Amino acid sequence: MRIALDAMGGDHAPSAIVEGAVEALNEYKDVEILLVGDESAVARELQNKKFPPLRAKILHASEAIGMGEPPLAAIRKKKNSSIRRAVDLVKTGEADAVVSAGHSGAMMALALIVLGASSGVDRPAIATIMPTFNKSFVLIDAGANVDCSPINLLQFALMGNAYAKHILGRPSPRVAILSIGEEESKGNELTKESFKLLQATDLNFIGNVEGKDIFAGLADVVVCDGFIGNIVLKTSEGLAEATIKMLKQEIAGLPTGRMGYLFIKKALRGFKKKTDYAEQGGSPLLGINGTCIIGHGRSTAKAIKNAIKMAAEFSGKKTHEIIRREINRNPLTVKGNSLAAG
Amino acid sequence: MRIALDAMGGDHAPSAIVEGAVEALNEYKDVEILLVGDESAVARELQNKKFPPLRAKILHASEAIGMGEPPLAAIRKKKNSSIRRAVDLVKTGEADAVVSAGHSGAMMALALIVLGASSGVDRPAIATIMPTFNKSFVLIDAGANVDCSPINLLQFALMGNAYAKHILGRPSPRVAILSIGEEESKGNELTKESFKLLQATDLNFIGNVEGKDIFAGLADVVVCDGFIGNIVLKTSEGLAEATIKMLKQEIAGLPTGRMGYLFIKKALRGFKKKTDYAEQGGSPLLGINGTCIIGHGRSTAKAIKNAIKMAAEFSGKKTHEIIRREINRNPLTVKGNSLAAG
Numbered sequence: 111m112r113i114a115l116d117a118m119g120g121d122h123a124p125s126a127i128v129e130g131a132v133e134a135l136n137e138y139k140d141v142e143i144l145l146v147g148d149e150s151a152v153a154r155e156l157q158n159k160k161f162p163p164l165r166a167k168i169l170h171a172s173e174a175i176g177m178g179e180p181p182l183a184a185i186r187k188k189k190n191s192s193i194r195r196a197v198d199l200v201k202t203g204e205a206d207a208v209v210s211a212g213h214s215g216a217m218m219a220l221a222l223i224v225l226g227a228s229s230g231v232d233r234p235a236i237a238t239i240m241p242t243f244n245k246s247f248v249l250i251d252a253g254a255n256v257d258c259s260p261i262n263l264l265q266f267a268l269m270g271n272a273y274a275k276h277i278l279g280r281p282s283p284r285v286a287i288l289s290i291g292e293e294e295s296k297g298n299e300l301t302k303e304s305f306k307l308l309q310a311t312d313l314n315f316i317g318n319v320e321g322k323d324i325f326a327g328l329a330d331v332v333v334c335d336g337f338i339g340n341i342v343l344k345t346s347e348g349l350a351e352a353t354i355k356m357l358k359q360e361i362a363g364l365p366t367g368r369m370g371y372l373f374i375k376k377a378l379r380g381f382k383k384k385t386d387y388a389e390q391g392g393s394p395l396l397g398i399n400g401t402c403i404i405g406h407g408r409s410t411a412k413a414i415k416n417a418i419k420m421a422a423e424f425s426g427k428k429t430h431e432i433i434r435r436e437i438n439r440n441p442l443t444v445k446g447n448s449l450a451a452g
Numbered sequence: 453m454r455i456a457l458d459a460m461g462g463d464h465a466p467s468a469i470v471e472g473a474v475e476a477l478n479e480y481k482d483v484e485i486l487l488v489g490d491e492s493a494v495a496r497e498l499q500n501k502k503f504p505p506l507r508a509k510i511l512h513a514s515e516a517i518g519m520g521e522p523p524l525a526a527i528r529k530k531k532n533s534s535i536r537r538a539v540d541l542v543k544t545g546e547a548d549a550v551v552s553a554g555h556s557g558a559m560m561a562l563a564l565i566v567l568g569a570s571s572g573v574d575r576p577a578i579a580t581i582m583p584t585f586n587k588s589f590v591l592i593d594a595g596a597n598v599d600c601s602p603i604n605l606l607q608f609a610l611m612g613n614a615y616a617k618h619i620l621g622r623p624s625p626r627v628a629i630l631s632i633g634e635e636e637s638k639g640n641e642l643t644k645e646s647f648k649l650l651q652a653t654d655l656n657f658i659g660n661v662e663g664k665d666i667f668a669g670l671a672d673v674v675v676c677d678g679f680i681g682n683i684v685l686k687t688s689e690g691l692a693e694a695t696i697k698m699l700k701q702e703i704a705g706l707p708t709g710r711m712g713y714l715f716i717k718k719a720l721r722g723f724k725k726k727t728d729y730a731e732q733g734g735s736p737l738l739g740i741n742g743t744c745i746i747g748h749g750r751s752t753a754k755a756i757k758n759a760i761k762m763a764a765e766f767s768g769k770k771t772h773e774i775i776r777r778e779i780n781r782n783p784l785t786v787k788g789n790s791l792a793a794g
Binding site for chain 2: 242299322326343345349360364366377384
């Protein structure tokens, strides 16, 4: 499995990225990594590190797209950016998958431009695994598309279903729409229309779920537009952090607090591990002709290592081909597409 | 201060509602409560309870609107529902404010039909106080309007600003739009248009905030449409509960867990108190000619007591008149309204 890794993308690039690549090379024996970025900077990071040299290669890219740049303008201007070169490697077949913790907007745009959307998919979507206290679920779209149509949500549901089934191994994923009430009549125009479309599929569609229920593990796939999805994702991150902070504050304020804290330190660590984005590493962009994993901007070496693992798994299972088949298998989607086009 | 209380509304009505009324009567000496509902059921709940009888009165209403009923049909059919009679009392001047933990859709519709929107307000909105680890913030709209225009969001901002200033005592509330990136260019069509409108006001508009930052206390007022607001609210509730559950699970799995748990039990209690909706009691519906407090469906006696306290404070400060003035003071809003009407 050859993974193209954008060595210049992310808040801690290139050091954390290269470090993550080294960890992945040592841990996963069937992975080759193409480190794309400033050759001398990457080589410097690799110095004195132990890893199997035959499975690592540096590919020079003279430019890097910064986190604050407008994505389309940056793509046009920087023809030799590390992220573009990395995506190109998938197009040419030199790599099986691409991983970047850099500018996610640029990554999405490049994936669409260079690799193209799968046949039958109008809009690729980001699928993110969210932990709950028992089972995780797939949140789709977690931020690729801010304004969506019901057809888009239908396709997100089909892609999320394929993810839950083939990657997470859930035989009959429970698919739900994120809304403000369980009844079909509750929601905004988008969710109400999407409800009707999903009802007509052969998915295990369980209806609407409310925000309060998603973390109770009621659904395997939670479908929403990318604006809502991103807000839910970020709110959850922020709230989990704030919760820990508030709890520590409360504990510190107690006479027995210091002692109590020592006792539960491990529990906090276990909780952090369960909710840590770095354990997932990244989120796949589904509905693309190829495997693209988008890493968190704050990615640490561990996050990168896990993103590489995810890329290898998605690519190994040919997930993008499964998704293409799933989307085109469903007669309603074909009907939906012609509606969308008309 | 006379508060009309829907005695039949909420999952634990009438017992928790009446119990909350009794607690409020004993705690707040300037409050009179009109208990609206089934006379014999309410009287039964009041039996053997100690409270100042001169400040409590039962007003009979023969019907109650159930949580699952479609609001508009229920309002039409049940002309003598407890919630309608309670709202009517504000209209006739027999009560200064109304509190219901019943059907929030019915409450909103009745508030609009019976009391009417404030002049200059196109859509009333629910404002909810959200705790953070340092300061709380106002989330508006928390669920009254699922599909919104930029003008609506502008008005939510002005109402939320008035709330933060006059009720929470923040001299220059930091107002933000909930979006998926800090830059003006990040968001959906609604937030991008709203951004321009808010920028042109004299509010202390700090731009967009992301989900991850709201619980860090970066803003005093967070503006969004009611669909997003409700999802953020419910997700936060669900996540806070799940977090505690996950932590307890982690603690239980440790050899030192049982001991640790004993030590931090109080901290968990302190945390729960800070994040407990019952501490707020309810959320005001802003932009109405009158004071309406919407309680949580799950309201306990404590929640009802606090909702009554909130109703008395809002009414005592004539918040709805302050809001009307604030909305009409801003030249942009007047322009906005004529745009919306044209």
